[in-house]
Amino acid sequence: MPFSIPKEEYMMSGHTACAGCGATLAMRYVMKAMGENTVVTVPASCWAVIPGNYPNTALKVPFIYTPFASTGATISGIREALDEEGKEDYNVVGFAGDGGTADIGLQALSAAMERGHNVFYIMYDNEAYMNTGIQRSSSTPFGAWTTTTPVGKDRVYKRENKKVVADLMMAQKVPYVATASIAFPEDLIRKIQNAKKIKGPKFIQILSPCPPGWYFNAENTVKIARLAVETRIFPLYEYAEGKFVLYKNPNPLPVEKYLEIQGRFNHLSPEEIRTIQENVNRRWEELLEREKGKVIP
Amino acid sequence: MRAINKNWSIMTGNEAVALATKLAGVKFVSAYPITPQTAIVEKIAEMVANEKMDAKFIEVESEHSAMASVMGSELAGVRSFTASSSHGILYMHEMLNWVAGMRLPILMAVVNRSIGPPWNIWADHSDTMTQRDTGWMQLYGESNQEAMDTIILGYKLAENKDILLPIMVMQDAFTLSHTSEPVEIRDEEKVREFVGEFNLPFKIDINKPMGYGSLMPPDGPFMELKMDMKKSMYSGVNKFIEITKEFNETFDANFPGPVEGFMMDDADYALITLGSISSTAKHVVRNLRNQGKKVGLLRILLYRPFPKDLVINYLRGLKGFGVVDRSSTYGPFGSLYMDVISSIYGKLDIPAANFIAGLGGRDVRVVDFEEMFMRIMEGEDGEIWINAGVK
Amino acid sequence: MVLVPTAYAPSSNNKTSSWRTTRPVIDYSKCTRCMICWKFCPDVAIGVTFGEKLDYPNERFSKLEAPFINYDYCKGCGICASECPFDAIDMVQESEM
Numbered sequence: 001m002p003f004s005i006p007k008e009e010y011m012m013s014g015h016t017a018c019a020g021c022g023a024t025l026a027m028r029y030v031m032k033a034m035g036e037n038t039v040v041t042v043p044a045s046c047w048a049v050i051p052g053n054y055p056n057t058a059l060k061v062p063f064i065y066t067p068f069a070s071t072g073a074t075i076s077g078i079r080e081a082l083d084e085e086g087k088e089d090y091n092v093v094g095f096a097g098d099g100g101t102a103d104i105g106l107q108a109l110s111a112a113m114e115r116g117h118n119v120f121y122i123m124y125d126n127e128a129y130m131n132t133g134i135q136r137s138s139s140t141p142f143g144a145w146t147t148t149t150p151v152g153k154d155r156v157y158k159r160e161n162k163k164v165v166a167d168l169m170m171a172q173k174v175p176y177v178a179t180a181s182i183a184f185p186e187d188l189i190r191k192i193q194n195a196k197k198i199k200g201p202k203f204i205q206i207l208s209p210c211p212p213g214w215y216f217n218a219e220n221t222v223k224i225a226r227l228a229v230e231t232r233i234f235p236l237y238e239y240a241e242g243k244f245v246l247y248k249n250p251n252p253l254p255v256e257k258y259l260e261i262q263g264r265f266n267h268l269s270p271e272e273i274r275t276i277q278e279n280v281n282r283r284w285e286e287l288l289e290r291e292k293g294k295v296i297p
Numbered sequence: 298m299r300a301i302n303k304n305w306s307i308m309t310g311n312e313a314v315a316l317a318t319k320l321a322g323v324k325f326v327s328a329y330p331i332t333p334q335t336a337i338v339e340k341i342a343e344m345v346a347n348e349k350m351d352a353k354f355i356e357v358e359s360e361h362s363a364m365a366s367v368m369g370s371e372l373a374g375v376r377s378f379t380a381s382s383s384h385g386i387l388y389m390h391e392m393l394n395w396v397a398g399m400r401l402p403i404l405m406a407v408v409n410r411s412i413g414p415p416w417n418i419w420a421d422h423s424d425t426m427t428q429r430d431t432g433w434m435q436l437y438g439e440s441n442q443e444a445m446d447t448i449i450l451g452y453k454l455a456e457n458k459d460i461l462l463p464i465m466v467m468q469d470a471f472t473l474s475h476t477s478e479p480v481e482i483r484d485e486e487k488v489r490e491f492v493g494e495f496n497l498p499f500k501i502d503i504n505k506p507m508g509y510g511s512l513m514p515p516d517g518p519f520m521e522l523k524m525d526m527k528k529s530m531y532s533g534v535n536k537f538i539e540i541t542k543e544f545n546e547t548f549d550a551n552f553p554g555p556v557e558g559f560m561m562d563d564a565d566y567a568l569i570t571l572g573s574i575s576s577t578a579k580h581v582v583r584n585l586r587n588q589g590k591k592v593g594l595l596r597i598l599l600y601r602p603f604p605k606d607l608v609i610n611y612l613r614g615l616k617g618f619g620v621v622d623r624s625s626t627y628g629p630f631g632s633l634y635m636d637v638i639s640s641i642y643g644k645l646d647i648p649a650a651n652f653i654a655g656l657g658g659r660d661v662r663v664v665d666f667e668e669m670f671m672r673i674m675e676g677e678d679g680e681i682w683i684n685a686g687v688k
Numbered sequence: 689m690v691l692v693p694t695a696y697a698p699s700s701n702n703k704t705s706s707w708r709t710t711r712p713v714i715d716y717s718k719c720t721r722c723m724i725c726w727k728f729c730p731d732v733a734i735g736v737t738f739g740e741k742l743d744y745p746n747e748r749f750s751k752l753e754a755p756f757i758n759y760d761y762c763k764g765c766g767i768c769a770s771e772c773p774f775d776a777i778d779m780v781q782e783s784e785m
């Protein structure tokens with residue numbers, strides 16, 4: 001059984017993403033899980049450029065470009081109108097970057113989720129504004145270099161912790177919330193298939209490493225995404241209709257393993273790395289708390 | 298709404314708009330509240346809740362989202378509507394451009410209100426004047442009857458296969474939106490037939506997947522798309538005349554069309570206005586005519602596309618005219634004035650004054666119009682602020 | 689009809705082979721047909737073929753579908769080589785090809 005994920009492709013070759021782009025893998029897997037009855041909306045982001053120039057399009061489904069802040073609202077309108085037309089079986093998907101989700105689009109996202117439309121909102125998280133050339137977003141992690149958090153004389157770089165939008169969505173009690181990784185496509189696809197069973201808003205945050213933005217060699221995209229989970233930097237969880245399940249790796253790797261192969265963390269001192277490790281440990285404990293003693297094999 | 302007889306009712310401009318969306322067969326409404334637009338959305342919400350209107354209504358969390366969601370619904374092929382005012386219009390500026398560029402025939406009712414600071418909820422046209430170049434057509438009504446009729450005519454115009462552009466339908470804050478007038482309710486069946494089915498030629502279809510708004514380099518058809526928008530919009534002037542004729546025949550009405558000339562036939566002097574202050578201006582014209590003064594009024598109903606040929610025809614032969622701008626914009630003159638003057642440039646050489654009046658709901662009174670007529674008859678030109686200044 | 693900014697042409701009309709400086713070459717004598725390379729290619733540049741004419745590490749694998757690299761689209765990122773658990777993919781400098 002060599003094919004562990006659906007064989008059918010809805011994303012095509014010839015797109016213009018950088019070599020080794022994690023955001024492209026995210027789309028490829030999301031579309032495999034969604035299938036052909038799907039309408040995708042993207043705001044300003046790398047994914048507004050990846051399909052290439054007019055008239056090209058990289059997906060085999062309708063693909064709607066929308067202004068940066070508006071993904072949540074655009075998919076709300078599409079969903080309600082399709083339902084009016086009797087097309088309840090279409091999947092309506094918003095596919096936005098971390099900037100378009102955690103920052104400028106947060107209001108429209110939160111509101112769309114609150115209104116309860118039957119939509120998917122996928123956040124591909126490459127932890128900065130990549131399309132405009134690597135500026136910090138609120139989803140950029142502590143310690144990361146970006147062009148607007150440069151490593152200057154005073155060692156100024158991102159000092160604030162990552163805002164985890166999936167956590168916000170759980171706080172809002174969105175019916176389905178999950179985090180996923182392009183290193184675990186089977187898990188990612190399974191989560192979307194679970195999400196499909198829920199009629200209501202669904203939010204999935206996918207860690208999508210970016211070679212030029214994170215300063216690593218393109219061949220390491222999947223490896224880094226995997227290390228993010230193995231070091232518990234990016235925990236994978238699923239929250240469906242109030243039930244929270246955390247994916248647990250019993251022998252986590254130290255965070256250095258994840259940090260050391262990315263140029264954006266090159267400047268970190270041992271002390272700062274310790275801080276990151278402590279934060280990761282604390283968050284892990286909090287997530288275990290949340291799970292309230294539920295045991296996952 | 299108090300019935301006079303079976304077709305007539307006393308209603309506010311806001312009620313007239315809400316009712317018109319039901320008559321026109323709107324299927325999706327999304328909006329965000331702002332004074333003085335709220336009554337439109339409340340009325341629609343109530344009609345939907347009581348199954349008097351067969352549509353879906355959502356209240357979103359901002360005007361940007363209101364416009365984004367009606368973009369989504371129209372792309373999915375459903376006739377859609379929103380309404381806003383003032384700061385709400387400014388807040389959706391980005392989306393206004395986007396839906397026009399997407400060629401979506403969305404209608405939005407605007408209750409014209411000033412822009413702060415300071416906060417002020419009363420009528421002027423600054424909100425929509427600042428959006429005049431977003432690719433939207435703009436209709437400025439004078440009465441509650443027009444508030445209803447412009448919605449009905451508007452959908453037919455916007456959804457025309459050779460136009461496919463969104464339309465803002467304006468009424469002035471409070472003077473129309475919250476003031477009751479008799480309105481003839483158009484027959485629903487006839488309206489449906491008049492407006493026709495909504496059938497967006499490029500609506501979302503999984504059997505025909507497309508990119509909607511894909512990245513376009515300079516040599517892509519970018520300029521051609523913009524050129525086509527302009528061409529389509531300006532074909533709207535004649536289309537609007539045709540549709541007006543059909544409307545008046547169908548409903549035995551007397552909707553004026555793109556512009557209304559009032560006592561213009563043999564006039565020597567005229568004012569050009571937009572919106573509800575035109576009624577006061579007409580009253581003054583009548584009074585001055587009784588005194589033997591040959592004056593008239595040209596009311597612009599269709600402001601975008603600007604009906605320049607019609608305007609030229611009306612102005613030809615005048616000895617002087619004045620343009621009343623009810624908005625604060627920061628070009629060398631008011632925006633309506635600049636549109637008129639650039640339209641007649643090289644064709645007519647007539648002294649023309651620009652009056653700035655009625656900002657933030659300031660009354661434009663009978664004496665103010667009398668003053669304006671007096672000043673143009675004295676050959677004044679330049680920018681003149683009316684009923685304003687430290688007293 | 690008006691001009692609208694909607695269009696369709698598959699992105700596969702756009703060949704991205706010139707982006708590559710190194711190319712992945714599969715050594716079929718090591719390839720167990722696990723399809724992990726196929727799974728992780730961001731450019732959908734790894735196709736599936738019947739491997740009867742190809743080499744294989746073991747008779748068992750000879751009847752399975754095998755990956756093949758579509759050099760029209762491969763950007764040479766190296767993920768496939770890096771993820772292959774059997775070290776069956778080599779990245780070779782294009783200049784040496």
Ligand SMILES: Cc1ncc(C[n+]2csc(CCOP(=O)(O)OP(=O)(O)O)c2C)c(N)n1
Pocket residue numbers: 023044045046047068069096097098099100101126127128129130131132137
């Ligand atoms: C209103 C607005 N502000 C700014 C921009 C410029 N802009 C385009 S894409 C982008 C960054 C997107 O970042 P993110 O959402 O993280 O997606 P990514 O590019 O990283 O994939 C920005 C700032 C814009 N298009 N619209």
Ligand code: SF4
Pocket residue numbers: 016017018019020021022023024046050126130131209210211212213
């Ligand atoms: S900048 Fe990063 S996210 Fe954007 S296309 Fe390149 S690899 Fe992908």
Ligand code: SF4
Pocket residue numbers: 020712728729730731732733734757761762763764765766767768769
């Ligand atoms: S090198 Fe990268 S683009 Fe080329 S086949 Fe391997 S994974 Fe795909």
Ligand SMILES: [Mg+2]
Pocket residue numbers: 097098099125126127128129130
């Ligand atoms: Mg990003």
